[in-house]
Amino acid sequence: MADLSTLQELRRSPLHDMATEIRDGGVTGDRAVQLVEQPFVTMVSVRIDPDSTGSRGIDEALGAPLPRRVGETSQAGGHTALWLGPDEWLVVSESDAESLVEQLRTAAGDTPAQVVDLSANRTVIELTGPGARGVLEKGCPADLHPRSFPDGTAIMTSLARVPVLLWKVDADHFRVLPRASLAQYVAAWLLDAVREFAPASPSAQAGA
Template sequence: MAETPWITPAAAIAESFPDGLKELGPRVQVNLRGDVTDSTFVNAVKTATGLDLPDAPNKVAAGKECKALWLSPDEWLLVGEGEAASLVQSLEEALSGQYVAINDVSANRTIFEISGPYCHQVLMKSSEVDFHPRAFAPGNCVQTLIAKSQAIVEQVGREMFHIYVRNSFSRYAGAWLAEALVEYSETS
């Protein structure tokens, strides 16, 4: 690594990304907490979003407008396109009076996309989690560390992953992922 990533402007770091790595534009991200064993809650979420919230660990449920990533037994990250405010509002209305937490976290994390034949190797360099196809597949997500940055990793295709990291870690994580790919970029 030639230059210190924290002094390099963010745009310059992004420009140097090799094939197979990019930072996605903003997505709607809403953090939702509630009791999945309570059918009132589950039904209201379904009404508001069309989503059947996954109750199995590390699963992603896809809906029309957005998808829900399982984060913990009572926590999901809803991710979609469009307006965060309207998603928050429809959730607030549907869940009014219930014991829930709804937070617009669209700006909280940025999303990197890694793709191509080497994305599994990049993850093997970066995380202790088993991302082998036998253990992890499209429709799975997991909270882990990418190098030393907290992250959510979601598999979106056979050879494509989305990596959600906190914004403040984006230069570190972006530079790390780029570096992890270099070995393969040169040989491919």
Template sequence: MSEPVTALKNAAYTAGIAEVSEVGPVGMITLRGDLNASHIRKSATSIASVDFPEQRHCNSVDERGIAWMSPDELLVMCPYVEVPAALEKINKAVEKHHALAANVSDARAVFQVSGPHAREVMAKLCPVDLHPGSFTPGMFRRTRMAQVPAAFWMRDAQTFQVICFRSVGQYVFDLLKIAAQPTSEVGVFPQ
């Protein structure tokens, strides 16, 4: 079996106002169905080992998490090597119900933006109110990052996790690097 390779082979940029690094490989399963149904909730939480998220939130710890993607969709995250077994477990739990589970691990690129100016870097690129009073750790958004769709959440007060399609991974990494250039602080958010 070959080793998984991330979109940018774990690229990193550390010379700016925030650190930008590719994270991966990350195990990701799209799970669609009735999010109020116990079989969906139980299968997602048993794989991710975190509480079920509120609407527009992501609960994550280390490599595991559940992100609320839409009224009928979750992104369940686990270690990359566990995805086949996790997918089998989910499919067994939902087999008698209207639901869909798909491995999207290799179709996505994942980045981390961290540091005291991470919020500012993200605000330069996304049409989302990122003021500390409006967007706090655990909150999740699907949006556009410049010209491409992306999703992100705050892992903590200075760390964002960004997910995009693998095919635009280089573009997103380059956007983040440009937004994090040295001396590019705008000073819009209090430190």
């Protein structure tokens, strides 16, 4: 039987076959955008009554309270909790999934709760650069202006008509979390959208 380390080495990310396209698909200039896949990120779903003793235990385990409103996130000690619903969160973490699930289940105590490893359910596509917001606005119906979508916001929305979790880290840094089965479609759409942000060639500028 293969050991865990061997299985991890054999893993293929949802965008493995597009690695070269993604690596070479960024653009430079005033509206620069770069795309990077962050595969195999630990993601744990938590469902629990937010007013329960178990919820407070999870707050302590994470080092920050679970967010309570749409779009809110909370971060501490390598964990970020993203609000998905009144009693549902996604914890994105630097810890390994198995230990985090065990830790959060223990923290919930006797309170009814669901703590499930969803790491294989999604991948993370990072968009960075001054053109990142503009690229997303081409296919996302949400208002991404900083007044409505400040740093640290994460929402369920759609991109190119595909459901995604969209997380704004800062002004020039977004994370798109599509389901693994739709990741290649989303990445291909993003690469196509990014091309429109490339600087005009000298010949095109001369003919303008």
